[in-house]
Amino acid sequence: MIREICKDETFLAQKAETATPADWQIAADLLETLEHHKAGCVGMAANMIGVNKRIIAFDNEGSYMVMFNPEIIKKSEPYDAEEGCLSLVGTRPAKRWRSIKVRWQNEKFQERVKAFTGWTAQIIQHELDHCEGIII
Secondary structure, three states, X not given: OOOOOOOOHHHHOOOOEOOOHXXXXXXXXXXXXXXXXXXXXXXXXXXXXXXXEOEEEEEEOOEEEEEEEEXXXXXXXXXXXXXXXXXXXXXXXXXXXXEEEEXXXXXXXXXXXXXXXXXXXXXXXXHHHHHOOXXX
């Protein structure tokens, strides 16, 4: 189901709760909402659709990927970026890392670890800021 984009900064500033296997429908809605906004959006966190769970969906070099309970476990090569967001007006500066290693759970709640670089790494970092309640 395509959900409305949450623009409530008080809600967006909350740290997300751990996702569980019962949250699979939230992930499906998040993915469908991201696909609906693909012309102007490359990633979303569950709080952007009004659900305070640690779930992100993003464009991973041409195909969509969903992560449950993602966390960055390694990062290198900091740089400054400027980013926009469907939930916020305008663009904002952000400190990002060119290379990150992420640990997450897939849709079967199996743990995965993978390194990401460049644009994909930046997208993941933006969505993880949402999970942490960080409004850039």
